[in-house]
Amino acid sequence: MAAVLPSGGVSATPVAQRRSRTGYFLLLPGMAWLGIFFAIPFITLFVTSLQAPSPDAAGQFVPAFQVSNYAEAFLNYWPQFVRSLVYAGLATIFALLIGYPLAYFIAFRGGKWRGLLLVLVVAPTFASFLLRTYAWQTILSDNSPITQFLNFLHLLPDERILNTGIAVVAGLTYNFLPFMILPLYAALEKIDPRLIEAGSDLYASPVTTFRKVTWPLSLPGVVAGTLLTFIPAMGDYINAQLLGSTGDRMIGNAIQVNFIQFRDYPIASALSFILMAAILVLVFSYIRRAGTEDLV
Amino acid sequence: MNWLRKNLIAIIGILVLIYLFIPIAVIAVMSFNKPEGKFNISWNQFSTDAWQNLCGVPGVCDSFLVSIQIGLISTVVATIFGTMIAFALVRYRFRGRSSTNLLIFLPMATPEVVMGSSLLALFLNLRFPLGEVTVIIAHIMFIISFVVVTVKARLQGLDPRLEEAARDLYASPRATFRYVTLPLVLPGIIGAALLGFALSFDDFIISFFNAGTLVTFPIFIWGAAQRGIPVQVNALATLVFLVALVVVLTSQFVSYRRRKSLEILPEEDRSPATVDVMSRS
Numbered sequence: 001m002a003a004v005l006p007s008g009g010v011s012a013t014p015v016a017q018r019r020s021r022t023g024y025f026l027l028l029p030g031m032a033w034l035g036i037f038f039a040i041p042f043i044t045l046f047v048t049s050l051q052a053p054s055p056d057a058a059g060q061f062v063p064a065f066q067v068s069n070y071a072e073a074f075l076n077y078w079p080q081f082v083r084s085l086v087y088a089g090l091a092t093i094f095a096l097l098i099g100y101p102l103a104y105f106i107a108f109r110g111g112k113w114r115g116l117l118l119v120l121v122v123a124p125t126f127a128s129f130l131l132r133t134y135a136w137q138t139i140l141s142d143n144s145p146i147t148q149f150l151n152f153l154h155l156l157p158d159e160r161i162l163n164t165g166i167a168v169v170a171g172l173t174y175n176f177l178p179f180m181i182l183p184l185y186a187a188l189e190k191i192d193p194r195l196i197e198a199g200s201d202l203y204a205s206p207v208t209t210f211r212k213v214t215w216p217l218s219l220p221g222v223v224a225g226t227l228l229t230f231i232p233a234m235g236d237y238i239n240a241q242l243l244g245s246t247g248d249r250m251i252g253n254a255i256q257v258n259f260i261q262f263r264d265y266p267i268a269s270a271l272s273f274i275l276m277a278a279i280l281v282l283v284f285s286y287i288r289r290a291g292t293e294d295l296v
Numbered sequence: 297m298n299w300l301r302k303n304l305i306a307i308i309g310i311l312v313l314i315y316l317f318i319p320i321a322v323i324a325v326m327s328f329n330k331p332e333g334k335f336n337i338s339w340n341q342f343s344t345d346a347w348q349n350l351c352g353v354p355g356v357c358d359s360f361l362v363s364i365q366i367g368l369i370s371t372v373v374a375t376i377f378g379t380m381i382a383f384a385l386v387r388y389r390f391r392g393r394s395s396t397n398l399l400i401f402l403p404m405a406t407p408e409v410v411m412g413s414s415l416l417a418l419f420l421n422l423r424f425p426l427g428e429v430t431v432i433i434a435h436i437m438f439i440i441s442f443v444v445v446t447v448k449a450r451l452q453g454l455d456p457r458l459e460e461a462a463r464d465l466y467a468s469p470r471a472t473f474r475y476v477t478l479p480l481v482l483p484g485i486i487g488a489a490l491l492g493f494a495l496s497f498d499d500f501i502i503s504f505f506n507a508g509t510l511v512t513f514p515i516f517i518w519g520a521a522q523r524g525i526p527v528q529v530n531a532l533a534t535l536v537f538l539v540a541l542v543v544v545l546t547s548q549f550v551s552y553r554r555r556k557s558l559e560i561l562p563e564e565d566r567s568p569a570t571v572d573v574m575s576r577s
C-alpha cells in the first residue's frame with residue numbers, strides 16, 4: 001500500500017518519502033482521535049461486556065469478570081445472529097448479481113459518459129437513507145403493483161412482501177448496492193480491453209472469455225465489493241425494523257434494543273463484541289482465500 | 297435478435313440504474329402528496345403545501361439546521377486531520393506504518409452499530425454527557441478514514457515531474473507546496489470534504505447511540521415515523537438530493553472541461569500547472 005516508489009530514487013525525486021519529525025506531527029491529531037474514539041472504545045466495550053449488575057442500585061453495573069454474559073447473549077440471540085448472516089449473505093449475492101452488469105456496462109461501454117454514470121450510481125445515496133427505506137414500504141406494500149403481480153404468479157409464500165424477510169433482504173440489497181458497484185467498476189476499468197478481444201480472437205465463446213479472462217481479472221473488485229456490502233448489511237437494523245416483522249429482527253436490532261431501551265449494557269456490549277469478532281474472522285479468512293492481502 | 301445480444305449488457309445496466317432511482321422518485325412524488333391520514337404512504341391528492349411551507353411542522357427545520365451544523369464542524373475537522381494523515385502516509389517514512397494503516401482501515405470495516413455502541417460505552421463509563429459534542433466527536437471519528445483514502449489516492453496520482461519542475465526552477469519547498477502541490481491535490485480534498493459532509497448529514501445509527509436528547513434530521517425522521525412522517529421531510533430530502541446532485545455534476549463538468557483543455561496542448565510536459573509555475577517564478 002505504501003511502497004509506490006521505486007526504491008532507487010528515494011532521495012532524488014521530490015515525492016521521495018522523507019523521514020523527519022514532520023511525518024509524526026502530521027499523523028498525530030488524526031491518529032490520536034482514532035485511537036481515543038475508535039480503538040479505546042473497543043476496550044471499554046470489552047470491559048462493559050464483563051460487568052455485573054450492581055447489588056445496591058437497580059439499573060447500575062459494577063466492574064466484574066462475568067464471562068457468562070457472553071453465553072447469555074449468545075443463547076438469547078443466536079437466531080438473530082444466524083438471520084443476520086443469512087440476510088446479509090443473500091443481499092450480498094443479489095447485489096453482486098445486479099451490480100456486476102451495471103459496473104461492466106459503465107467500464108466497457110460508458111465511453112465519455114463514465115463520470116456521469118458513476119455520479120448516477122452514487123446519487124441515490126444523496127437522499128436520506130431512512131427515507132429511501134421508508135420509500136420501499138410504499139413500493140412493497142400489500143396493494144402495490146409488484147406485490148399484486150407476484151401474487152398473481154403465486155410466487156409469494158405469505159402472499160405479501162412487506163413485513164417479511166423478503167422485504168428485509170430487498171431493502172439491504174438496494175441500500176448497499178452502490179458500495180458493490182464502485183469497487184467492481186474500479187477493478188473492471190483497469191482491465192485492458194485487448195485481453196478480452198484476444199479471448200474472442202482465439203475462438204473462445206463470450207461465456208468462456210468472461211469465465212477465463214474478465215471474471216478472474218475483476219476478482220479484487222468482487223472481494224472489495226462483497227466486503228463493503230456484507231459488513232454494513234450484517235450490522236444493519238434499519239431495514240429489519242422498517243421492512244420486516246418482529247420475526248425478522250437482526251443482531252443490530254438486539255444491540256440497539258439492549259443498549260437504548262433495556263439499558264442492559266453488559267449484554268448489549270457482549271453482543272456488539274461477538275458481532276465484531278465474527279465479522280473480523282469472516283473478513284480475514286475471506287481475504288486470505290480470495291488472496292488479496294493488499295486490501296488493508 | 298442480434299441487436300438484443302449486442303446490447304443486452306446496456307439494457308440490463310440501464311434497468312439497474314432505473315431501479316436505483318425508484319425510491320428517489322417515490323420520495324419526490326410523495327412530497328407533493330396530501331396524505332389521507334397521518335401516514336404519507338399511499339398517494340391521495342396533489343398538493344404543494346409542504347413545498348410552500350417547508351418548516352410548517354415543529355422541529356423539522358430545527359433538526360435540519362442541527363444536522364447541517366454538525367456536518368460542517370465534523371467535516372472541517374475531519375478533512376484537516378485526514379489530509380494531514382494522507383500527506384504523512386504518502387510523503388513521509390515513519391515507524392508503525394502497518395498499524396497506522398490498520399487503524400485507518402478498521403473504522404470503514406466496522407458496522408455502524410458496533411462503532412456507535414462502543415463509543416456510547418466509553419461516554420457512559422466516563423459519565424460524559426451525551427449531546428451535540430458527542431455526536432460531533434463520533435462523526436469526526438468515522439469521517440477521517442474516508443478523507444484519508446480519498447486524498448491519498450489523489451496524492452499518489454500526482455505526476456512527480458510537476459513538483460520536480462518547480463524545484464528545478466528554484467521554487468522553495470514552501471512555494472512548491474503552495475503553488476504546485478496544494479492546487480493539484482485540492483480537488484481530492486474538496487471531494488473528500490463533500491463525501492464527509494454527506495456521510496455526517498445522513499448518519500443515523502452512530503448519531504442515535506450518542507445523541508442523548510439531541511435531535512438531528514435523521515433522528516427526527518426516525519422519531520416521526522411512529523406518528524407518520526410529515527410531508528415536509530420528503531420535500532426537504534428531495535431538495536437535499538437535488539442540491540447534492542447539482543454540486544457533484546458541476547464538479548464533474550469542471551474537471552471534464554479541465555481535462556478537455558489539457559488535451560489541446562501538446563502531450564509532452566506542458567500541462568497548465570507547469571506553465572503556471574513558470575509564469576510565477
